[in-house]
Amino acid sequence: MPSPSRRTVLATGSALGGTLLATGLPAQASAADHGSAPSDPYAPSTSSDPWRTVLDDADLVWEQMPKTWYEGPYLGNGFLGSGIYAEPGRETEAVRFNIQHSEVQDHRPQFGSLFGLARLPIGHFTLEPVGAITGLDWRLGLRDAELTGTLTTDRGTLTIRALIHTTRSVLAVEVTPSKGERDFRWVFHPADAISPRAAFKPVPPGYTGNPPAAIEQHDGVSAAVQPLLSGGQHVTAWRERSLGSRRTLYVDVAHSYPKSTALRRALATVRTTALLPYDALAVTHRAWWHAFYRKSFLSLPDARIQRFYWIQLYKTASAARRDAPAMATSGPWLEPTPWPATWWNLNVQLEYWLIHGSNHLELDAVTRSLSEFRDHLKAEMAPAYRSDSLGIPRTTDASLVNGGATDPVLGYGVGIPGQDPPTPEVGNLTWALHNVWLSYRHTMDKSILRDVLFPLLRKAVNYYLHFLEPGADGKLHLPATFSPEYGGNSRDCNYDLMLLTWGCRTLLDSAELLGIKDELAPRWREVLAKRAAYPTDTNGFMIGADIPFAKSHRHYSHLLAVYPLYELTGDTPDEKALIEKSLAHWVGFEGALQGYTFTGAASMSALLGKGEDALSYLGQLMTRFIQPNTMYKESGPVIETPLSAAQSVHDMICQSWGDVIRVFPALPAAWADLTVHDFRTQGAFLLSAVRKGGRTRWVRLVSEAGAPCVVRHGIAGAIEVRDGRGRPLRFTDLGDRAVQVALRKGESALITAKGERPDLRIAPVEPNEEAPRWGLPATP
Numbered sequence: 126m127p128s129p130s131r132r133t134v135l136a137t138g139s140a141l142g143g144t145l146l147a148t149g150l151p152a153q154a155s156a157a158d159h160g161s162a163p164s165d166p167y168a169p170s171t172s173s174d175p176w177r178t179v180l181d182d183a184d185l186v187w188e189q190m191p192k193t194w195y196e197g198p199y200l201g202n203g204f205l206g207s208g209i210y211a212e213p214g215r216e217t218e219a220v221r222f223n224i225q226h227s228e229v230q231d232h233r234p235q236f237g238s239l240f241g242l243a244r245l246p247i248g249h250f251t252l253e254p255v256g257a258i259t260g261l262d263w264r265l266g267l268r269d270a271e272l273t274g275t276l277t278t279d280r281g282t283l284t285i286r287a288l289i290h291t292t293r294s295v296l297a298v299e300v301t302p303s304k305g306e307r308d309f310r311w312v313f314h315p316a317d318a319i320s321p322r323a324a325f326k327p328v329p330p331g332y333t334g335n336p337p338a339a340i341e342q343h344d345g346v347s348a349a350v351q352p353l354l355s356g357g358q359h360v361t362a363w364r365e366r367s368l369g370s371r372r373t374l375y376v377d378v379a380h381s382y383p384k385s386t387a388l389r390r391a392l393a394t395v396r397t398t399a400l401l402p403y404d405a406l407a408v409t410h411r412a413w414w415h416a417f418y419r420k421s422f423l424s425l426p427d428a429r430i431q432r433f434y435w436i437q438l439y440k441t442a443s444a445a446r447r448d449a450p451a452m453a454t455s456g457p458w459l460e461p462t463p464w465p466a467t468w469w470n471l472n473v474q475l476e477y478w479l480i481h482g483s484n485h486l487e488l489d490a491v492t493r494s495l496s497e498f499r500d501h502l503k504a505e506m507a508p509a510y511r512s513d514s515l516g517i518p519r520t521t522d523a524s525l526v527n528g529g530a531t532d533p534v535l536g537y538g539v540g541i542p543g544q545d546p547p548t549p550e551v552g553n554l555t556w557a558l559h560n561v562w563l564s565y566r567h568t569m570d571k572s573i574l575r576d577v578l579f580p581l582l583r584k585a586v587n588y589y590l591h592f593l594e595p596g597a598d599g600k601l602h603l604p605a606t607f608s609p610e611y612g613g614n615s616r617d618c619n620y621d622l623m624l625l626t627w628g629c630r631t632l633l634d635s636a637e638l639l640g641i642k643d644e645l646a647p648r649w650r651e652v653l654a655k656r657a658a659y660p661t662d663t664n665g666f667m668i669g670a671d672i673p674f675a676k677s678h679r680h681y682s683h684l685l686a687v688y689p690l691y692e693l694t695g696d697t698p699d700e701k702a703l704i705e706k707s708l709a710h711w712v713g714f715e716g717a718l719q720g721y722t723f724t725g726a727a728s729m730s731a732l733l734g735k736g737e738d739a740l741s742y743l744g745q746l747m748t749r750f751i752q753p754n755t756m757y758k759e760s761g762p763v764i765e766t767p768l769s770a771a772q773s774v775h776d777m778i779c780q781s782w783g784d785v786i787r788v789f790p791a792l793p794a795a796w797a798d799l800t801v802h803d804f805r806t807q808g809a810f811l812l813s814a815v816r817k818g819g820r821t822r823w824v825r826l827v828s829e830a831g832a833p834c835v836v837r838h839g840i841a842g843a844i845e846v847r848d849g850r851g852r853p854l855r856f857t858d859l860g861d862r863a864v865q866v867a868l869r870k871g872e873s874a875l876i877t878a879k880g881e882r883p884d885l886r887i888a889p890v891e892p893n894e895e896a897p898r899w900g901l902p903a904t905p
Contacts, residue, residue: 175422175424175800175887175888175889176268176415176418176419176422177268178889179422179423179424179431179435179889180266180267180268180418180435181266181267181268182428182431182432182889183267183431183432183433183434183435183436183899184264184265184266184267184898185198185264185265185267185436185754185755185898185899185900186262186263186264186265186898186900186901186902187261187262187263187264187274187900187901187902188260188261188262188901188902188903189261189901189902189903190210190211190216190258190261190901191209191210191211191753191754191901192210192211192213192216193210194208194210194223194458194460194756194762195752195753195754195756195758195762196210196752196753196754196901197209197210197754198263198265198272198754198900199265199440199443199458199754199756200270200272200287200288200289200296200443201289201443201444201456201457201458202289202290202291202292202294202443202446202457203227203442203443203444203445203446203448203449203457203488203490204226204227204228204294204446204449204457205224205225205226205289205294205295205296205377205378205457206223206225206226206227206289206443206444206456206457206458206459207222207223207224207225207287207289207296207458208223208225208458208460209221209222209223209272209287211258212251215251216258217257217258217259218253218254218257218258219251219252219253219254219312220251220252220258220276221249221250221251222249222250222251222252222287222296222298223249223458223460224247224248224249224250224296224313224361224376224378225246225247225457225458225459226247226359226378226380226457227244227449227450227452227453227456227457227523228380228449228450228523229244229245229247229359229378229380230242230243230244230245230380230522230523231243231245231318231320231335231353231355232353232355232356232357232382232383233332233354233355234526234527234528235528236329236331236332236528236535237329237527237528237535237536238466238518238520238521238522238526238527238528238535238536238537239320239322239326239464239465239466239520239535239536240320240322240323240328240329240332240535240536241320241332241528241535242466242521242522242526242527242528242536243320243321243322243465243466243522244321244453244459244465244466244522245316245318245319245320245335245351245359245459245465246316246317246318246319246321246459247315247316247351247359247361247378247459248313248314248315248316248338248349248361249313249314249316250311250312250313250314250363250374250376251311251312251314252276252283252298252300252309252311253309253310253311253312254276254278254280254283254306254309255278255280255281255305255306255307255308255309256278256279256280256281256305256306257278257279257280258276258277258278259277259278259279260276260277261274261275261276261277262274262275262277263275263285263900265900267418267435267436267439268411268414268415268418269288269407269410269411269414269415270288270289270291270410270411270414270439270442270443271286271287271288271407271410271411272285272286272287272288273285273286273287278305278306280305280306281302281303281304281305281306282302282303282306283300283301283302283303283306283309284300284301284302285298285299285300286298286299286403286407287299288406288407288410289443290398290406290409290410291409291410291413291414292409292410292413293394293398293406294377294378294394295375295376295377295394295395295398295406296374296375296376296377297373297374297375297376297398297403297406298373298374298376299371299372299373299374299403300371300372300373300374301370301371301372302370302372307370311363311365311374313340313347313349313361313363315337315338315340315349315351315361317334317337318334318335318336318337318338318351318353318359319333319334319335320332320465321459321460321461321462321463321465322462322463322464322465324461324463325462325463325760325761326463329535333354335351335352335353335354336352336354338350338351338352338361339352343362343392345364346362346363346364346392346395346396346399347362347363347364348360348361348362348363348388348391348392349361349362350388352385353382355382355383356382356383356384356385357380357381357382357383357384357385357387358380358381358385358387358388359378359379359380359381359387360378360379360380360387360388360390360391360392361376361377361378361391362376362377362378362379362388362391362392362394362395363375363376363377363395364395364396364399366399368402371403373399373402373403375395375398375399376395377391377394377395377398378391379391379394414442417438417442417485418435418438420483420484420485420803421482421483421484421485421801421802421803421804421805422800422801422802422803422887423435423483423774423778423800423801423802423804424799424800424888424889424890425774425778425796425798425799425800425890426795426796426797426798426799426890426891426892426893427795427796427892427893427896428892428893428894428895428896429747429896429897430743430747430774431892432896432898432899433747433751433755433767433770433771433899434771434774436755436899437479437755437767437768437770437771438479438483438485438771440456440755440764440767440768441476441479441480441485441488441768442485442488443456443457444456444457444458444476444764445476445477445480445488445490446487446488446490447487447488447489447490447493448490448493449490450467450490450494450523450524451467451473451490451491451494451523452467452472452473452476452477452490452764453465453466453467453468453523454466454467454468454472454761454762454763454764454765455761455762455763455764456764458762458764460761460762461761462761462762463760463761464520464761464763466520466521466522466536467520467521467522467523467525468519468520469517469518469519469520469521469553469554469556469557470519470550470553470556470609470610470682471609471680471682471721471765472763472765473491473557473560473765474556474557474559474560474689475721475724475765475766475768475769475772476764476765476768476769477489477490477491477560477768478560478563478689478768478769478772478775479768479769479771479772479775481563481564481567481805482567482772482775482779482804482805482806483771483775483804483805484803484804484805484811486564486567486568486805489564491557491560491561491564492560492561492564492573492577494525495517495525495554495557495558495561495577495581496576496577496581498524498525498526499515499580499581501521501524501525501526502515502516502517502525502554502581503515503584504526505517505518505525505526505527505538505539506539506588507539507541510588510591513584513587514584514585514587514588514591515554515581515584515585515588516539516551516553516554516585516588517539517553517554517557518536518537518538518539518550518553519536519537519538519550519553519609520536520537521536537550539551539553540606540607542589542592542603542604542605542606542621543592543604543605545605545607545614548607548614549605549606549607549614550606550607550609551588551589551606551621552606552620552621552624552625553609554581554585555582555585555586555624555625555627555628556624556685558578558581558582558585558628559624559627559689559690561573561577561578561581562578562582562631563807565578566807566808567805567806567807567809568809568829568830569808569809569829569830569832571638571639574635574638574639575639578631578635579632579635579636579639579641582628582631582632582635583632583643583645585628586625586628586629586632586649587645589603589621589625589628590645590648590652592604593652593656595655596657598657599655600655600656600657600658601651601652601655601656601657602616602617602657602670603616603617603618603621603622603625603657604616605618605669605671606618606620606621606669607620608620608621608668608669608672608680608682608683609680609682610678610679610680610682611668611672611674611678611680611682611683613668613671613672614669614671615667615668615669615670615671615672616669616670616671617657617660617669617670618668618669619659619660619666619667619668619669619682619683619684619685619686620668620669620682620683620685622656622657622659623659623685623686623690623692624685624690625652625656626652626653626656626686626692627685627686627690627692629649629650629652629653630649630653630692632645632646632649633646633649633650633653657670659686661703661707664706664707664710665703665704665706665707665708665709665710665711666683666684666703666707667683668682668683669683674707674710674711676714676716676717677714677715677716677717677718678711678714678717679717679718679719679721679722680721680722681711681722681725681729683707683711684707684708684711684725684729687704687707687708687729687732688725688728688729688732689728691732691782691783694732694782694783695732695733701733704729704732704733705733708726708729708730711726712726712742719750719759719766720746720749720750720751720757720759720766720767720770721765721766721769723742723743723745723746723749723750724742724743724746724766724769724770724772724773725769726738726742727739727740727742727743727746727770727773727776727777728772728773728776730742730791731773731776731777731780731790731791732776732780732791733791734790734791735791736777736791736792736793736794736796737793737794739773739776739777739791739793740777740793740795740796742773743770743773743774746766746770750766751767751770753899753900753901754899754900755767755899775804776791777790777791777792777793777796778790778792778799778801778804779801779804779806779812781806781807781808781810782807784807784808784833784835785835785836785837785863786806786807786808786810786812786826786834786835786836786837787836787837788812788814788821788824788836788837788838788839789814789816789821789839790837790839792816794819795893796816797816797817797818797819798816798817798818798890798891799814799815799816799890800814800815800816800887800888800889800890801813801814801815802887806826808828808830808832808833808834809828809829809830809832810826810827810828810829810832810834811826811827811829812824812825812826813825813887815883815885815887820841821838821839821840822877822878822881822883823840823875823876823877823881823883823885824836824838824839824840824875824876825873825874825875825876825885826866826868826873826874826876827871827872827873828868828869828870828871828872828873829870829871830870831868831869831870833865834865834866834867834868834874835859835863835864835865836863836864836866836876837861837862837863838862838863838864838876839862840862840876840877840878841862841878842878842879843878843879844864844876844877844878844879845876845877845878845879845880845881846864846866846874846875846876847874847875847877848872848873848874848875849872849873849875854866854874855867856874864876
């Protein structure tokens with residue numbers, strides 16, 4: 126299927142997006158400085174829209190029938206989710222539309238997070254044509270977040286449009302049949318309400334599945350009412366309405382605990398929504414998505430990776446909302462899995478990294494969840510530590526409850542350093558709070574710092590302080606803890622030492638910013654001055670003092686100080702050599718490596734400025750692990766790895782750790798042309814920049830918070846810095862193609878080569894070569 130041209134250009138100030146780029150012309154001011162877009166004499170026609178161009182180019186297509194979740198289209202809104210593929214065993218007879226919901230779970234904590242608090246499968250609809258399915262032509266349109274196309278049978282055709290409405294949380298599927306397919310039908314198949322882990326692991330004593338769902342009729346609305354043994358229920362309600370030859374199915378899911386109010390809510394939602402024809406429902410849905418994408422822009426010459434990147438933004442907005450549960454291992458698309466819970470020793474952290482640079486903090490459920498359920502984090506601690514410590518288990522339900530499990534069949538508790546069981550995996554909360562810190566740094570919103578990060582991090586670090594003891598060497602040491610997911614406990618585990626170091630440093634910085642004189646500050650300083658050195662050997666970083674890194678291992682838990690904490694960045698030759706040696710040793714063991722191994726390696730390579738290596742690692746990820754629809758699997762479905770790959774792309778394009786914004790720090794030679802717009806950096810800056818022919822042509826920063834602005838722009842030779850009106854700005858040249866500019870809140874700076882007035886319009890770049898679309902095109 127041919128791709129649309131990517132030569133489309135959008136000038137700044139177009140009414141199409143509301144995003145505006147400074148022109149740098151003396152007579153004009155940027156909208157960021159003055160609140161509205163001036164008329165732009167260089168603006169092309171409204172048909173030239175770079176967002177539409179890149180999004181249409183990234184659409185997934187199916188010209189072969191998808192047979193699994195890893196191949197098919199998927200729709201979602203953070204709560205309701207549907208994966209679409211052939212009904213197993215009936216590939217020519219029916220198409221499955223899964224119905225799953227991120228809030229639907231069990232409530233029996235005595236059986237742990239993986240059984241008693243597990244996410245529960247709901248069921249699926251089958252679209253059953255009259256004839257045998259002979260072909261299909263589907264497109265998942267990213268821009269509108271809709272599945273459209275035709276299903277062909279030996280009796281005719283079914284033209285389909287489907288969406289999950291972004292705010293109404295209703296699946297709507299409109300089907301227009303040809304004459305021979307007028308009698309097609311929808312059938313709902315309730316799933317057994319039992320933990321999906323039961324298909325992979327022995328169930329705990331006394332555990333049984335919930336009773337079967339009952340199908341009921343309520344004045345034209347059907348409902349599958351699923352009672353729960355713990356109390357409460359979840360309900361799937363649906364109605365089909367006809368408008369001429371078009372028939373539209375409306376589906377809603379509601380969950381309630383401990384009361385049984387879900388039925389009333391689900392029926393009301395379906396009755397109200399079914400009054401709207403599909404076209405009317407689609408208007409508000411599409412408007413939300415169009416506005417969502419326009420918050421940032423990225424185009425690069427690798428067509429396969431560019432399409433992949435925009436699909437990850439679609440996937441994230443389909444799986445995440447601030448008020449939705451933090452993403453479980455498979456997001457809202459629950460499939461058979463041994464991991465029907467939320468995982469906090471890597472998965473959640475990686476799932477949300479890309480929201481910062483892509484300027485989508487509206488999706489940040491991590492900050493909201495940790496704040497809202499902080500009392501549950503206290504309850505997960507052993508009683509002796511609840512008064513002053515917090516932790517998060519490896520696995521929890523949507524409200525961060527684990528159930529106090531000590532058996533890994535049931536779930537994984539926080540544990541106590543030096544003891545086992547339960548496995549002492551104590552760093553997970555500190556790592557999750559690093560995500561909260563990123564949200565603060567990218568917005569400079571002090572309420573995040575004051576109300577969430579500081580109080581929670583203080584207690585997470587305090588848990589470590591109970592166990593730090595001086596050794597014969599005068600250093601502070603930790604008893605044995607666990608490094609995800611290596612196996613075995615070790616004293617001075619790097620996972621914990623690295624997180625403890627970051628935590629103490631962040632607490633001291635935060636207390637200073639907030640004007641807090643904390644009684645624990647001397648202890649935090651002591652930890653930074655006296656804690657044991659990170660254990661290393663001839664191969665680089667060890668797992669801990671007792672365990673060398675000596676076998677294939679997918680997780681980079683022993684390397685967190687390098688990435689994502691940026692505590693060690695290769696500033697000295699010895700430090701750089703240590704990072705390089707550790708990275709090579711880690712990825713040099715084949716056997717247990719998985720997809721996120723390669724995203725981590727790509728980001729670490731980007732830290733070192735090695736763009737070719739970063740691209741090579743992403744290439745291995747794409748070739749070995751990413752599935753046709755950009756999903757990912759190990760022994761079950763998980764979604765963190767593709768999302769973290771988008772962050773690896775971010776790390777190649779912009780890094781802003783250490784109060785320095787680095788523009789294009791690790792680009793491979795093949796990415797000679799690149800455009801980025803409204804990329805959000807630490808310090809709450811919006812970055813726009815263009816690279817052409819291997820040369821950075823201009824860089825623009827808009828300050829949202831008035832934070833100090835240091836930028837390594839990468840422009841060779843003498844430069845000019847101008848404000849939104851084109852007037853010269855004073856700057857301090859720091860050397861190494863870096864400058865410091867004083868910007869107040871709302872002001873902007875445009876950096877160009879001296880005497881140059883480059884074209885400042887945002888446009889997609891040309892691809893280096895053709896590439897197949899994601900999905901299942903006729904030609905792979």
